[in-house]
Amino acid sequence: MHSELSARAKSLPALLPKWLRDDRRIAILVLAPSIIAVAVFIYIFMGWTLYISVSNWDRPALDLSFAGLKNWQRLVNDPRFHIDLRNLVLFAVGYMSQCIVIGFLLAALLNDRIRGEVFFRTVFLMPFAVSAVVSGTAWRWLQVPSAGINLLIANLGFENFRPLWYMHPKLGMLAITIMGAWQFSGFVMALYLAGLRAIPDELREAAVIDGAGTVALYRHVFIPMLRPVTFTAIVLTGAGSIGNFEIPSIIGTGPGFATDTLGFYMFEQTFRSSRYGLGAAVATFMLFLSIPVVLPYLISVLREEKE
Amino acid sequence: MKRYCLVLLIIVSLALAACQPVATEPASDMSMEAAEPSGTVEVFSWWSGGGELAGLDAIIEVFNARYPDVEFDNAAIGGGDGVNMKTVLETRMLGGEPPDSFQVWAGVGVVEDHVVPGRMEGLDFLFSEEGLYDVFPQSVIDNVSYEGTPYVVPVNIHRQNVMWYRLDRFEAAGITEPPTNWDEFFVAAEQLKEAGIPAIGGASLGALAFHTYNYFLNSVTDGETYLGLFDGSVGWDAPEVAEALELHMRAMEYASGDWLEVGWGDQVERFAADYDETPAIILMGDWFWGFIKSEGIEELVGWADIPDHQGKYVWVADSFGLPKNAPNRDNAIAWLKVVASKDGQDAFNPLKGSIPVRTDGDVSLYDEYLRESMDAWQTHELLPFIGGLVRQSFVTDLGNIVNNMLTGHGDVARAQEELIQAAKDSGIGE
Numbered sequence: 001m002h003s004e005l006s007a008r009a010k011s012l013p014a015l016l017p018k019w020l021r022d023d024r025r026i027a028i029l030v031l032a033p034s035i036i037a038v039a040v041f042i043y044i045f046m047g048w049t050l051y052i053s054v055s056n057w058d059r060p061a062l063d064l065s066f067a068g069l070k071n072w073q074r075l076v077n078d079p080r081f082h083i084d085l086r087n088l089v090l091f092a093v094g095y096m097s098q099c100i101v102i103g104f105l106l107a108a109l110l111n112d113r114i115r116g117e118v119f120f121r122t123v124f125l126m127p128f129a130v131s132a133v134v135s136g137t138a139w140r141w142l143q144v145p146s147a148g149i150n151l152l153i154a155n156l157g158f159e160n161f162r163p164l165w166y167m168h169p170k171l172g173m174l175a176i177t178i179m180g181a182w183q184f185s186g187f188v189m190a191l192y193l194a195g196l197r198a199i200p201d202e203l204r205e206a207a208v209i210d211g212a213g214t215v216a217l218y219r220h221v222f223i224p225m226l227r228p229v230t231f232t233a234i235v236l237t238g239a240g241s242i243g244n245f246e247i248p249s250i251i252g253t254g255p256g257f258a259t260d261t262l263g264f265y266m267f268e269q270t271f272r273s274s275r276y277g278l279g280a281a282v283a284t285f286m287l288f289l290s291i292p293v294v295l296p297y298l299i300s301v302l303r304e305e306k307e
Numbered sequence: 308m309k310r311y312c313l314v315l316l317i318i319v320s321l322a323l324a325a326c327q328p329v330a331t332e333p334a335s336d337m338s339m340e341a342a343e344p345s346g347t348v349e350v351f352s353w354w355s356g357g358g359e360l361a362g363l364d365a366i367i368e369v370f371n372a373r374y375p376d377v378e379f380d381n382a383a384i385g386g387g388d389g390v391n392m393k394t395v396l397e398t399r400m401l402g403g404e405p406p407d408s409f410q411v412w413a414g415v416g417v418v419e420d421h422v423v424p425g426r427m428e429g430l431d432f433l434f435s436e437e438g439l440y441d442v443f444p445q446s447v448i449d450n451v452s453y454e455g456t457p458y459v460v461p462v463n464i465h466r467q468n469v470m471w472y473r474l475d476r477f478e479a480a481g482i483t484e485p486p487t488n489w490d491e492f493f494v495a496a497e498q499l500k501e502a503g504i505p506a507i508g509g510a511s512l513g514a515l516a517f518h519t520y521n522y523f524l525n526s527v528t529d530g531e532t533y534l535g536l537f538d539g540s541v542g543w544d545a546p547e548v549a550e551a552l553e554l555h556m557r558a559m560e561y562a563s564g565d566w567l568e569v570g571w572g573d574q575v576e577r578f579a580a581d582y583d584e585t586p587a588i589i590l591m592g593d594w595f596w597g598f599i600k601s602e603g604i605e606e607l608v609g610w611a612d613i614p615d616h617q618g619k620y621v622w623v624a625d626s627f628g629l630p631k632n633a634p635n636r637d638n639a640i641a642w643l644k645v646v647a648s649k650d651g652q653d654a655f656n657p658l659k660g661s662i663p664v665r666t667d668g669d670v671s672l673y674d675e676y677l678r679e680s681m682d683a684w685q686t687h688e689l690l691p692f693i694g695g696l697v698r699q700s701f702v703t704d705l706g707n708i709v710n711n712m713l714t715g716h717g718d719v720a721r722a723q724e725e726l727i728q729a730a731k732d733s734g735i736g737e
Contacts, residue, residue: 059698059734060397061424080707146565167568169715252511255567256715268707271394273700274420 046287052280060274071277075285083257084265087173091261092241094177095184099237100230102181103188108218110189111196121193124186132183136250139179140166166251172258176247184240188233195229196222231297238293242286262286345376348638350627351409353392354659355385358597362659366462369654370645377638382406390514393699400426405630407639413451413461413624414695415537416702421628422453428629429456433640437647442665446689451626459626462646463661466680467592467621467692468522470613471599473578476504476587477609485611489526489554492614496561499587506561508578508586510571511714513706520709521693522590523551523558526615530688537696539736543727552712552719559713562586567714579604592623596676597660610676620687623694624664701733 020026056067075081106124110117127135142148143165150162165175199222207221245263253260262282270279354363360383367379384392389410396409405426411417421427434440434457440448443461451457472485477495480502486492496506509515525533527547535541536548559566563584566574575595577585579602589595590613599608612619627646633639645651652663657672662681670678694702708729712722730736 058732059700060400060420060426144565144568146568252570253513254714255511256711258715267394268703271397272390272703274397274698275700 049280049283049287052276053278053284055277055280057276058274058278067277071281074278075281080257080260080265081262081282084260084262087258087260088241088262090171090173091177091180091244092238094174095180095241096234096237098177098181099184099188100233102185103233104192104226106185106189107192107196108222110193121190124189126186127183128187130183132246133250135183136179136247139182140251143175143178166259167255169255169258172254176251176259179247180240180244184237188237191229191233192226195226199225228300231300235293235297239290242290242293262289343376344374344635344637344641346635346638347378347380348408348635348642349380349382349406350642351392351396351406352381352383353386353389353410355383357601358658358660359594361601362597362655362657362661365658366645366651366655369648369651370642373645374638374641377641379642400630403632405633407633407635408627408629408642411459411626411628412692412694413447413459413626414691415697416694416699417459417626417628418453419698421630422458426630427458428631428633430458430460430629430643431456433460433643433647437644439647442667444664444666447624447664450624450691450695459628460643460647461624461626461664462652463625463656463659464664464684465592465594465623465625465661466683467518467623468525468613468616468619469591469593469595470611471578471589471591471595472609472611473585473587473607474609475607476585480504480587485609486614487612487617489558489614493557493561496558500561503583505563505566505584505586506588507558508574508589509559509562509566509713510569510574511567511710512571513703513710515571515706516710516713517693517702517706518592519590520551520555520705521621522613522616523554524548525619525621525690526554526613527551530619530690533690534696536730537693537735543730543735544723548726549719549723552709552722555709556713556717556719593660593676593680595660597658600660600674618687619690620683621690621692622684623692625661697735698733701729701735704729704733 016026020029052064053071054067054069055063056065056070057063058071110121110124114120144150145162145164145167149165153161163175164172166172168175203221203225204217207217212220243263244261245267248254248259248261248264249267251259253264263286266279266282266286269275269282352363354360363381363383367381370377370379384395386392392410396406399405400421411421417427434448439457439460447461447464448457451459451461470485476499477483477485480495480498482495482498486495492506499506509519524536524547527550528536532541532545532547536543536545563569563574563577563586565584574586575589575598578589579599596610599605627643629636629639629643647665649663649665649667649669652665653669653672655661656663656668657674657677660677662668662673662677662684668681670681673681693705705726708722708725712718716722
């Protein structure tokens, strides 16, 4: 049986024309469709977007005449853009720290092989499977200042403590990070749990024999060893922060654009106001913004592959 | 031998794949033949609930009776003023895959967004064949035309400026007559406030701020100034612009304490039911009448001119057009014929809560409010709604600027500066 299979495998190159019998050529041929697709749909379109951002296209009729930096100038002078940048910083700080800290703590708790681990793992991971639209709507109702969580707080006797949540004109974005973190922390937990499980038991035992307590164990052994996982979590949550679109589309852009994002601003300028040039400038800006987040990751992946 | 078979197979499959687009390309000259339309017709609208949906269903029924072989594909996408539908439409248009027909406000918006870019077919042939030049009022024909050619078929006339009020709320605050000017409004609003009733409904929403601002603008301008703001003969630095912004801010002080937090849909639900936060007044176009009827609360609700709007009829016409390269052109034309027909308009409008564009509509089919509106259509000064006077980009900007002022900075001068910039940006007066 085995020899029959290998004989058939040997005969496969014989089916192909002579110029195709080289492995490398076959590899190129097989990869060609996806290389072409990636080149067209990612890189050419990126270039296309970059070009639109310096064109005069600011109404439904296609107008690709060169406008110089007009759209970019307008972008950097737009107060809404400044607010969106502030919102991005608020969101990134709140969202990334919550996801990573909560995700890590949950993973550490589950790692002790507690009873019902499968149940809790599923519960913590569940929000990740819920559509952002559904969770956004539910969280919106929880955070409505006149109802939701505030009613709970009032019932506990703190009537005068009435946070504005996402309606806060300056810090509304932080309330929104709670919605985002609720959704994504479970996924970060799964990353960390996989990382923790990959740490050999011998290491842990060796550290315990050397007298390390739980805190020292995490501080000197686990956390340093989980650095690649943390790195992945930072890249994923960082990219998620830049691309955030769903939340303002569900709960609105808030008082004075307090919960507006670059993604929503781009969408509104492009599709509701037909300012394609300006929308493309925002898109290109977001792309540049994601480079420092993704690039170190790519470099480290490439380096690992070389090693 | 096998090798050649493989190569041949690849060539054949590539050739087949290359042939595909040719096989599915629609025949373009089908309209010349008088064949009975069949197949499907995909129609975009933003009518997805309440009286709007009931009206749409009624006109679809007329369509189905007249063209039993055509399947009507109702591609309605909800969302106030069609914000969501317009987004999908824009994507489809840019992708070269238009629906067969779509809903749009008549006026500059459709001309700038769709006619000038060359996306629409002229409908002169349809207007002549169906005798529409004789049954539509001239002002409407002017508004749906660009350089003398009509491009859309209006199905209805809505009045955009109506004040709706809850009779029981007025009574509870001791108000006997609806306010006729803003001074009276603020007196009434104080009375309502004392009775613990929010005077006016509101929500933090660009599209709503845009509509509501239009009411204040029409209260403080005469028709000529109002129209001038959009044709460029009056600048947006006019004092009336600031006056309207101030009135708007002042009025919102009498909205429910949580108006920033709840959605517009929630406010409308409150108006139809009994809550502590039920607003006494909602300023809204008469599409709201369809909602009131579908909720069965006609007895509870009164209507009047918006303060300082006496004798003004701000009108909107929902229309349908024919995009170039509509996949089922014949069926789209069949749909437009139904939209323009007496049967179609008289089936649609009583349920939608609007009046027919045709002057030969059957008055007996319409209810008390709509008959009054048909009267006003004849006697009032007719002013097109902003949506029919400017580009969509200004509509979005105006909503955002006013909403940002109401919910955020509260600075009238800054909002006016932004409006001046937005007007310039949208080519007003070019």
